[in-house]
Amino acid sequence: MGFRNRSYKRAEVITAYCFLFCAIVLALLFIVIPIGRAFTYGFTDYYLLKPDDKAFIGLDNFYRIATDEVFLKSFLNTLQFVVLVVPLQLGMALGLAMIVSKKVIGNAFFRTAYFSPAVLSLVVISILWTVMLNPTSGLINEILTGLGLPAQPFLTSTTQAMPTIVFISAWSGCGYQMMIFLAGLTNIDKSLYEAADIDGAGSFKKFVHITLPGLKPITMFLVITTTIQAFKLIVQPMVMTGGGPDYSTMTMLQYIYEYGYRHRNIGYASAITLVFTIFLIAVSMVIKRLFKEEKA
């Protein structure tokens, strides 16, 4: 089919662009133009309710970001969430996958049970857990005191709110990743384990030298996607705490939502959008680079 590289067939070109038409128009309208808007508005003091009154203010918004304490706090909160949730969630997912990969009686039940939070939406999960974590009349404190442990304030405490959200996110998200790890485990060559058995390797050694290396490509993919996903945390704090108490669960995306949507302060929120988007793209590129270096 080499001859086709040189010349285009008119009918084919027309058909090709007809097929692409909707996708290109929609992508331009709803992805490219918004990115452009973030760039143009980020350098203005645009307030949504006074659209004719916007002035170009240069880098003022960006100076303001650099000295904004609540922004810094929301950045650190988000970072704390990412650093805690990624290892916790992936660790839980891998552990669960190891359990359900064993061919034992009850295997199907365990798999279904571990995967079951997947049927709940983030809003449902957030509401359900907020009710269960009620410090005075919640199920969780009732269980804790029943076991002889002290009751906890959970979401109402500035120090416990974020770790609580971390746990709930890992709880609800690890089932999906368990499935991905499980597929990875079944793809590992069984004869490797048999050979290790003959050499007398223990189960810990087998885990470190066969299982983990075999799961490496999948782990890399999961670390990247979970990290990016975690940086975009918003629904759980929005529903459970509204960013409080005392901004202790305010995240970066939520800060954009608060400033841009709730307070209609488009100029400043657009500047934060730019910083946030570029930051996320940079993070995903850095993680990919790290994994590549390790591979080589």
Add this chain to the structure above:
Amino acid sequence: MKRVKKALFYLLAIALALQFLIPLVWMILSSFKIDDTIYKDLGTIFAVVPHFPDLTLKSYQELLGYYNIFQNLFNSLIYASITVLAGLIINSIAGYSLARFHFPFKNVVMLFIIALMIVPIEAIILPLFLVVHDMGLINTMAGYLLPFFVNVMNIFLFRQNFMSYPGELIEASKVDGLGEFGSFCRIVVPSSVPMYVTVGILTFLASWNDFLWPVMAISNSGLMPIQVALNAIFSDTYNIFTSHMMAALTMVTIPIVLLFVVFQKYIIDGVVRSGIK
């Protein structure tokens, strides 16, 4: 030794299973109780084990008397269905075009798609809101749905899928008098049904569960999808009965449970495939 190991394994596996199931079971059981019973049972085994004389449908009746949950569920169903249908058509023909045809600037279009794949959509949600706002489409179905028809990741997935489709079969169908679009509809699509089902189900779930965009795009309660309505119920009347809230949560979850039961294979397949590629 082996027996002890086995017992420990089961103990751990069961404890973990309980940890995932208790919240779900508590949610469902509490939806069939009145608040007094919920809180009376809290410290007892009946919090998570049904005690049939106590169960009633009262909370559902009362909830449906206060809130028009069915309207919101119906809205979500319509929104998700339209998004699936339009998304499958638009993204798959775009992917097909990129896989099969030879045309000028094809590399530019490909590069454009790959570049957009790394843009986190939620991050640009505010300027997206502004664009839809400027079009005068806030609080309309069009403004809510149009931005999420195109999904560059799905275009890419469809392209990968169609690349492996043998071109001779399409040429043969053209000899039989079918045009490009005809051969796509009659020959290519039927042979890619699993791909369509998988992408369709994942799109449906994403649309059904979405929260941030609908919060921004829709404030009219008649148009609200169910997730936003849930949050409104939860936060608007902070003194809402726990039993009513649990009934609402259960009602939202039932359709998804059915979806998982019917399409389990495709959902797992989609999840796993996205992880392995």
